[in-house]
Amino acid sequence: MVKAIVGANWGDEGKGKITDMLAEESDIIVRFQGGSNAGHTIINEYGKFALHLLPSGVFYNHTTSIIGNGVALNIPYLLNEIKSLEERGVPTPKILVSDRAQILMPYHVDFDTYEEARLAGKSFGSTKSGIAPFYSDKYAKIGFQVSELFDEVALKEKVERVVEYKNILLEHLYHKPLLDAEEVFKLMLSYKEMIAPYVADVSLYLHNAIKEGKNILLEGQLGALKDPDHGIYPMVTSSSTLAAYGAIGAGIPAAEIKDVVTVVKAYSSAVGAGAFVSEIFGDEADELRRRGGDGGEFGATTGRPRRMGWFDAVATRYGVRMQGTTEVALTVLDVLGYLDEIPMCVGYEIDGKVTKDFPTTHLLEKAKPVLKTMPGWKCDIRGIKNYDELPQACKDYIDAIEEEIQAPITLVSNGPKRHDIIKRESKLKK
Ligand code: GDP
Numbered sequence: 001m002v003k004a005i006v007g008a009n010w011g012d013e014g015k016g017k018i019t020d021m022l023a024e025e026s027d028i029i030v031r032f033q034g035g036s037n038a039g040h041t042i043i044n045e046y047g048k049f050a051l052h053l054l055p056s057g058v059f060y061n062h063t064t065s066i067i068g069n070g071v072a073l074n075i076p077y078l079l080n081e082i083k084s085l086e087e088r089g090v091p092t093p094k095i096l097v098s099d100r101a102q103i104l105m106p107y108h109v110d111f112d113t114y115e116e117a118r119l120a121g122k123s124f125g126s127t128k129s130g131i132a133p134f135y136s137d138k139y140a141k142i143g144f145q146v147s148e149l150f151d152e153v154a155l156k157e158k159v160e161r162v163v164e165y166k167n168i169l170l171e172h173l174y175h176k177p178l179l180d181a182e183e184v185f186k187l188m189l190s191y192k193e194m195i196a197p198y199v200a201d202v203s204l205y206l207h208n209a210i211k212e213g214k215n216i217l218l219e220g221q222l223g224a225l226k227d228p229d230h231g232i233y234p235m236v237t238s239s240s241t242l243a244a245y246g247a248i249g250a251g252i253p254a255a256e257i258k259d260v261v262t263v264v265k266a267y268s269s270a271v272g273a274g275a276f277v278s279e280i281f282g283d284e285a286d287e288l289r290r291r292g293g294d295g296g297e298f299g300a301t302t303g304r305p306r307r308m309g310w311f312d313a314v315a316t317r318y319g320v321r322m323q324g325t326t327e328v329a330l331t332v333l334d335v336l337g338y339l340d341e342i343p344m345c346v347g348y349e350i351d352g353k354v355t356k357d358f359p360t361t362h363l364l365e366k367a368k369p370v371l372k373t374m375p376g377w378k379c380d381i382r383g384i385k386n387y388d389e390l391p392q393a394c395k396d397y398i399d400a401i402e403e404e405i406q407a408p409i410t411l412v413s414n415g416p417k418r419h420d421i422i423k424r425e426s427k428l429k430k
Contacts, residue, residue, distance in 0.1 A: 002216045002252065003259040004243035005329075007223025008319030008405075010270035011241075012297070012306065013263040014331035014413060016040025019056035019219045021418050022261070027214040028064045028206070029057030032249030033239040034221035035072030035104055037129035041294065043416050046090050048294075053078045055219045058085060058093040065093050066202055069100035070239060070249020072108075072134045073146065075191045097195060098202035098251065102143040106187070107166060107179055108133040114174040124235060125272030127302055135238035137162075146199055149192040159185045203251030210256055218246035218257070224319035225270075232361050235274025243323050262325040262407065264316055266333040266397075268309035269297050275364040278309035278345035278371075285309075292335050294416035310371065312345045313404035318358035320407045327426075329411035330398060334420075339376040342397060345369040346404060374400060382415045387424045402428065 005022065007013040020042045023029050036052035043049075044059050053074065057063040067073060078097075086092055108130030115133070116123040126132060137143040142162045148155055163181040170176045209216060224230065226237045239245070243262075247254040267288060270276050280288065285308040289297045297306040320328065336342055347354045347370035350363050354370055377391035384390055390398075390412075402409045408426030 001213075001258055002210065002218065002256045003261060004218040004220065004246045004257050005261045005263065006220035006243045006246070006323050007241065008262045008264045008316050008323060008325070008328075009223040009268060009312075010225050010276075011038055011222035012269055012271070012293070013223055013265045014293075014329075015220060015263045016042045016051065016056045017331070017413065017416060017418065018261065018263050018329045018411070019217060020044065020059065021421060022217055023057035023060055023063055025215060026057060026063060026217045028066060028209055028216045029055040030066040030068050030202075030206070030216065030218050030246075030250045031055045031071050032068040032218050032220070032246045033070040033241065034237060035129055035131050035134065036074050036077050037072075037127040037131045037237070038221045039299075041416070043294065044418050046088055049085070049088075052081065054081050054085075054093070054095070055217075057217065057219075058095075059090055061091055063094070065095050066206075066250070067095070067097045067101055068202060068250040069098040069102075070245065071098075071101050072104045072131055072239070073097065073101040073195075074104040074130070075195050079194055095198050096200040096202055096205060097146060097198040099145070099147040099199050100202070100251070101146050102134070102138050103146060103149075103188075103191060104130050104134045105144070105184070107184075108137070110176070111166075111169075111174075114176055118174065123273070127299075132238045144188065146195060149188055149195070152189070155188060156185050159188065206250060206252050210252065218243070218250055220246065224322045225315055227322070230322050232274045232364060235272060235361075258326075260324050260326050261329055261411075262320050262323045262327070263329045263331055264320065264401070264405065264409075265331055266311060266336055266401070267292070268312050268315075269306040270309070271299050271302075271304065271306050275361065275367070276307055276309055277315070277348055277364065277367045278312040278369045279307055280309050287338075288335070291338060293332060310343045310345055310369075311401065312369070313401070314345060314348050314356055314358050316401075317356070317405045320405045325407045327410040328402075328405065328407050329413060330401065330409050331413040333394065333398070333412055334380065334382045334414040336397075337377060337380050340378065341373045342376050343371045343373050344400065344404075346372050382420065384414060385422060387412070387422050390422070398424070402426065
C-alpha cells in the first residue's frame with residue numbers, strides 16, 4: 001500500500017514528524033521531489049535532527065530510505081547527512097538512490113546565489129541551495145542523471161558542452177569566475193565513487209515491493225501552495241509538491257497511491273516572499289513565532305524567522321483539495337493554548353467581493369482576510385492522548401477547521417515528539 005504524506009500549506013507543517021511516526025508501520029520511505037532546500041525536524045530517542053535530504057524514516061532499523069528520481073540530489077550533502085546520523089548513534093540506515101535522480105552541482109548553488117543577488121530587492125527569497133537552477137537544467141536537458149556518471153566517455157563530452165553554455169552566462173550576465181570543464185568532470189568522477197554503493201533501479205524495486213504488499217510512504221517537501229503549477233507562482237519552489245507528483249518522482253503508477261495524508265498547520269507560517277493573506281505582524285507575530293513549533297518558528301535550513309499568520313481556511317481548503325487528501329493530520333495545535341481568542345481567516349475579500357476559492361497570484365495580492373474568531377482554550381494540551389480529554393473549545397476549533405476544509409481530520413498533533421498524537425474519529429468519510 002502506498003501512502004503519501006504531503007503539506008497543505010506553505011511547508012513546515014510538521015510532515016517530518018508525521019512521517020517519522022507513520023514510518024513505524026512502514027517498510028519503505030521515499031523522497032520524491034525537492035532537495036536540501038527545506039528541512040524536516042524530528043525528535044526521537046536519538047535526539048533532535050534536522051534532515052534535509054534523507055527521508056524521515058531513517059531512524060528505524062526495519063525501513064529502507066529512498067531518494068527518488070524526482071529529487072535534486074546533492075551527493076556530498078547526502079553523504080554528510082548519513083555520516084552525521086552515524087556519529088550520533090543512529091544505526092546505519094538502508095539507503096537507495098534512484099539511478100534516474102539528477103545531480104545537484106556546486107554551480108547550481110552559485111547560479112542560485114548570483115541570480116538572487118542580481119534580482120536584489122525583487123529576489124524570490126531562495127534558500128540558495130541551487131534548486132531553481134537545478135530544475136531549470138533538468139527540463140532544459142542539460143542536467144546529469146546519476147546513471148550518466150557511469151559512462152565516462154559520454155559524460156566528458158556532455159560536461160564540456162554544458163560548461164561552455166554556463167560560462168557564457170557566468171561571463172556576460174553575472175561577471176563571475178568561469179567553470180573549468182576538466183574540474184567539473186573530475187568532480188563528477190568523485191561523485192560516482194561516493195554514490196555508487198547506493199544506486200539502484202528504484203522504480204523496479206518499488207514495483208516489486210508493491211507486488212509483495214509492502215507499506216510504502218512517499219514523503220513530500222514544502223506544501224501545496226509552493227507547487228510551481230498550483231501554488232503562488234512565481235514565489236514557489238521548482239518541483240511539484242503535490243501527492244500526484246509522488247508517483248512520478250518515485251517511479252510508480254499514479255493509481256498506486258491509495259492514501260494521501262495531508263498535513264495541516266493549526267496556524268500559518270511561511271518563508272520567502274509572496275502573498276500571505278492571513279499574515280500577522282509586530283508583537284502578535286513575535287509571540288506566535290516564539291511559541292510556535294518546537295522552540296520557535298525559524299527555518300530548519302536557514303534559521304531565518306518564519307512569517308506568521310492565523311489559520312487560513314481558504315488557502316488550506318485549496319491545498320487539501322489539490323493534494324487529493326484522504327485524511328488530514330492537524331499539527332501544532334498545542335501552540336495556540338495561550339490565546340484568549342483565536343482568529344481564523346475564512347474568506348478573502350478581493351475587489352469588494354468575498355470568496356472562499358483560492359485565486360491566482362495577481363488576485364491573491366489584492367486579497368484581504370475575512371476573519372472570524374473562536375474562543376481559546378487557555379491551557380496546555382500537551383500530554384493528552386484521548387480526543388475526549390481535549391477542552392471543548394479546542395474540539396470546537398478542530399471541528400471548525402474540518403468544516404472549512406471539508407476533509408476528515410484523523411490525527412491531531414499536540415507536541416513535537418513522535419507519540420504526541422491523538423487519533424480522532426471524523427464525521428466525514430475517509
Ligand atoms: P516539515 O518540513 O513539514 O517536516 O516541518 P518542520 O519540521 O520544518 O516544522 C515543524 C516544526 O514543528 C518542527 O520543529 C517540529 O518538531 C515541530 N512540531 C511538529 N508537530 C508539532 C506539534 O504538534 N506541536 C509542536 N509544538 N511542535 C510540533
